[in-house]
Amino acid sequence: MRILIVDDDVELSGLLRFALANAGYEAIAAFDGHQALRMIEAQAPDLVVLDVNLPGLDGFAVLETLRRTRDLPVMMLTVRADEEDEVRGLDLGADDYLRKPFSPRALLARVRALLRRGGEGEEPVLAAGPLRIDAERSQAQVGDGAPVRLSTLELRLLRLLLGHQGRPVDAQRVIGFVWSDRDAADRDALKQLVHRLRHKLEQIGGQGAWIEHVHNVGYAFVRDPDVGGADVPAVDTPPAAERPDRS
Structure with missing residues (x-):
């Protein structure tokens, strides 16, 4: 499974990719909104971990653009405590929302849940x-x-x-x-x-x-x-x- 991390914090992005790689996932990274959209087209990830605060094109704009053509799982990240931001992301089609700071264990648990959509043996x-x-x-x-x-x-x-x-x-x-x-x-x-x-x-x-x-x-x-x-x-x-x- 390929997971795209979209966050302009280079250190955090590296830590998330390390945790995901140790869990057996292929982790790739984008550092701004425009790069994220290009990588989604080119790399076809199975899941996107998307920060709200991005330079140029923010996470909400990326999500809105993405939802016009694709239905892959998206988990949004934010440092904001404003519930309106969370509601906005979910209304735009985010599948989950994780507030910083968070533990790698919490991230991995939510990634597993999002990737199990329509799992084997379940009635469609x-x-x-x-x-x-x-x-x-x-x-x-x-x-x-x-x-x-x-x-x-x-x-x-x-x-x-x-x-x-x-x-x-x-x-x-x-x-x-x-x-x-x-x-x-x-x-x-x-x-x-x-x-x-x-x-x-x-x-x-x-x-x-x-x-x-x-x-x-x-x-x-x-x-x-x-x-x-x-x-x-x-x-x-x-x-x-x-x-x-x-x-």
Whole structure:
């Protein structure tokens, strides 16, 4: 697997390439936005690690240009603490966001998660009532409506919860599955991911397809009986103290 590191910090770029090479990846580097776009065309990387603050063409502009023609996984890096920047990157099509400083272990865990999109042995299309998930295209669609693109992490989260329809999945198990490492993310990151996925499902008319929070447990995919009917069986319904509530 070939990974492109796009960062104008030469020292950091070297450290990231060293860590990735030790993990068995082929790591290449670009140091500005224009060079990054040229290397994406010439080298066809499997994943891009993209810094927001780049000379000339910043990371947002690179991502926006990239998404017009390609759908490869992109993880953005930033030193900024402004949540608006993170939301902007995700809205433009970033698959994950990592704030500096970070550990090589966290980076590698997230890289593994992003590269496992549409992994072997998984059904390419899943359905729950009118909701259809196309893993190969990284899309969700309700009925004949327009599809919405899912990031790699959103897709992994939805696939996990769909595999346990009507049953809550422990939050730490979700974190370990989605990010491949329980130390690579925390519950706040999971809450943000759930929020983005809920918003996308609502955008495409998925009022009956909800990601629910189960107090002191985790999250569950359930059908809203008031909207979508009972086509998903209520398997292993949790006791009253653990029943899903919107959070």
